Amino acid sequence: MKQFFSLFFLFFSVVAIAQDTTSLDFPELEYDFGTIKQGDVVNHDFNFKNTGIHQFKFSSVAGSCGCTVPKYNTDFIQAGAKDVIHVQFNSAGKMGDQVKTVTLNGNMHNGPIRLILKGKVTPNDQQVAAPDGHGPNDGHNHGAPPPPPALKEIPRIDDASFAKLAKTSATLSQKSIDFGVVEKGKVYNRGISIVNTGKTPLYIKDVIGNTPEVNIITPATAIEPGKSESLLVNCNLPASKTATLTLVTNTKKALKIKVKGNVKAK
Numbered sequence: 001m002k003q004f005f006s007l008f009f010l011f012f013s014v015v016a017i018a019q020d021t022t023s024l025d026f027p028e029l030e031y032d033f034g035t036i037k038q039g040d041v042v043n044h045d046f047n048f049k050n051t052g053i054h055q056f057k058f059s060s061v062a063g064s065c066g067c068t069v070p071k072y073n074t075d076f077i078q079a080g081a082k083d084v085i086h087v088q089f090n091s092a093g094k095m096g097d098q099v100k101t102v103t104l105n106g107n108m109h110n111g112p113i114r115l116i117l118k119g120k121v122t123p124n125d126q127q128v129a130a131p132d133g134h135g136p137n138d139g140h141n142h143g144a145p146p147p148p149p150a151l152k153e154i155p156r157i158d159d160a161s162f163a164k165l166a167k168t169s170a171t172l173s174q175k176s177i178d179f180g181v182v183e184k185g186k187v188y189n190r191g192i193s194i195v196n197t198g199k200t201p202l203y204i205k206d207v208i209g210n211t212p213e214v215n216i217i218t219p220a221t222a223i224e225p226g227k228s229e230s231l232l233v234n235c236n237l238p239a240s241k242t243a244t245l246t247l248v249t250n251t252k253k254a255l256k257i258k259v260k261g262n263v264k265a266k
Contacts, residue, residue, distance in 0.1 A: 021109040022052025022079065030189065033089070033119035040124075042089040046115050049082045058106040061085065064193050064230040067092070068100040068117065087117060094121045096220050099232040101191035114191045116232065118217075157203050157222075165250040168198030168225070172255060179235050179261035188235045188261070195228040198251070206248040214243040214259050235261055 026048045033042045050056045055076045063070055071086040087102055102115040157165075173193040182188055196202040201222035207215060217232040233245075242260040249255055 020054035021107050022050055022054040022056045023110050024056065024104075024108045024113065025049045025051045026113065026115070029114070030116040030118065031087075033117060035120045035122055036091055037124040038095060038121050039092050040121075041091070042117065042119070044087050044089075044117065046085045046087065047082065048085070050077050050079055052108070053079050054107070055079060056106055056108060058104060060103075060105045062103050063087070064101040064103075064191070065228060067094065068102060070102045070115075085115065087115065089117050091121045095123070096121060097217070099191065099217055099219075099230045101193065101230045103191075116189065116191050118232065157205060162203065162205050162250065165203060166200045167250055167252045168196060168200045168202050169253070170202050170223075170249065170251050170255060171195050171197055172257065175256070176258040177233055177235075177260075179259070181264050182235065182261045184263045186236070190233045190235070192231050192233060192257070193228050194223065194231055194247075194255070196223045196225050199225050200250075201225070202249060202251065204247055204249050207245055208248060209243055209245040214245060216245055216247070216257070218247070233257065233259060235259055 026046060028046060031044045031046070033044070036042065055078050057076050058072055058074065061070045061072045067090045069088045069090075071088075073083050077083050085102070085104070089098075089100055091098070097118075097120050099116065099118045101117075104113040104115070105111060171194070173195075177190050177192070179188050179190070194202075194204075201224055203222055204218040207218060209215060213236045215234050217234065219229045219231075223229050235243075242258060245257045245259065247255040247257075
């Protein structure tokens, strides 16, 4: 019986520790990798510290797509300890502006936390080379250089083509975002994801909002059925207010995101 109570007390203590919340401090939540060539791999470390009084453990760490892979400590991180999340982005098959996110969940009271990688992917050298592999200085008379091959992804769609698109459906990971207390003149951002739950490609043609201080960076290319992409919501509210942003898409139902924040008084 004594051994039973000892084991029960130990189990109860472990559960209690797991339920205690702590806080994480990330000096950097967003990394801009600039311009890279298609096929390049970006690696970046996001450092953080457990600034609370309890130990911390991640319950889940997930990238917004298969091209964004995080590596992290699966053990308990003690109070006051520093650690790192390593994120790798593989640009193979990507083109144009990119915004990828990693969502962190665990026993932190300031969560979930989203890390953002963004930048631009341009054609690699093989894509702009001649189809036969010959260069301009190989002794052959090629005449005018051949045009670059078509990109793998489609540019943002025009009005006429957009009007002819078949309808699809999509869901947002969040329909509202509260930035809390913000400083006037400072830009805040938050990453969310959109999933194409329909049977035809999803296009985001534009974003309509009731305030220019809040906008969304969206992919210029189609999102295939069953696939997801990241959206970056930028907020620079001049005063306490709520903004409503509508995504112009070929979905059956309108997709709207409400954004709010309170400007800190000086």
